Amino acid sequence: MQRRWINLIVIKFVIDKNSSLFLKYVSYRKKPLIGIIMGSSSDSRIMHGSAEILDKFKIKHEDQIISAHRTPSRLEEYARHAEKNGFRVIIAGAGGAAHLPGMIASHTIIPVIGVPILVYNDKHEQKSEKSKFSAFGGLDSLLSISEMPTGSPVVTVGINKATNAGIYAMRILANEFVDLKKKLRNHKSDQYDSVLKESELLKKQGLSKFVKKKFK
Numbered sequence: 001m002q003r004r005w006i007n008l009i010v011i012k013f014v015i016d017k018n019s020s021l022f023l024k025y026v027s028y029r030k031k032p033l034i035g036i037i038m039g040s041s042s043d044s045r046i047m048h049g050s051a052e053i054l055d056k057f058k059i060k061h062e063d064q065i066i067s068a069h070r071t072p073s074r075l076e077e078y079a080r081h082a083e084k085n086g087f088r089v090i091i092a093g094a095g096g097a098a099h100l101p102g103m104i105a106s107h108t109i110i111p112v113i114g115v116p117i118l119v120y121n122d123k124h125e126q127k128s129e130k131s132k133f134s135a136f137g138g139l140d141s142l143l144s145i146s147e148m149p150t151g152s153p154v155v156t157v158g159i160n161k162a163t164n165a166g167i168y169a170m171r172i173l174a175n176e177f178v179d180l181k182k183k184l185r186n187h188k189s190d191q192y193d194s195v196l197k198e199s200e201l202l203k204k205q206g207l208s209k210f211v212k213k214k215f216k
């Protein structure tokens with residue numbers, strides 16, 4: 001009799017364990033666990049980098065425009081929404097006085113990855129290309145994101161490095177989803193192989209011919 005109970009408990013444990021593994025396996029494909037937000041529609045030209053790498057790994061994400069400056073009440077709402085929906089990471093891109101990542105982080109304990117954006121205003125009345133970029137070349141947003149007060153941390157990737165934010169978000173998710181860990185390892189070794197392949201080609205063709213062919 002006692003043995004039967006032990007068997008039942010063991011079977012239940014195995015089922016629970018496997019079903020939760022199954023649910024985990026399914027969940028990041030079915031349900032967005034990563035939120036991508038940006039301060040303006042103009043940031044979408046950079047922020048699509050995060051979306052594309054997540055799509056490549058078949059990771060669902062929810063994308064929105066939220067501005068701490070222009071839509072302050074939506075900011076708090078979004079933080080509640082992200083918590084309610086079990087988001088594991090928020091990627092927040094903003095340019096100039098980039099307060100969005102920090103302000104979101106002040107409303108939630110979900111890890112926030114900031115993407116500093118080099119503001120580009122194509123409607124600027126001056127004709128020169130240089131005058132269309134922000135006066136501080138993206139350093140303004142980088143510092144606004146990185147210099148958070150102690151107690152409310154935000155990590156940041158480099159200026160315009162939205163793809164890296166996507167990869168970093170996946171690395172956080174991979175702590176929970178074993179299959180994702182494997183995929184990220186494969187991605188790393190693919191990168192290694194492609195550098196090797198290019199190096200072989202460069203060696204074979206010689207630098208002058210290689211550069212002409214690659215960047216013509």
Ligand code: C2R
Binds near residue numbers: 038039042095100119
């Ligand atoms: P527009 O192109 O709309 O003028 O925006 C945006 O992220 C964008 O890069 C110019 C820049 O303003 C930024 N912005 C912020 C915030 N809201 C908008 N940094 C914020 O709340 O931090």
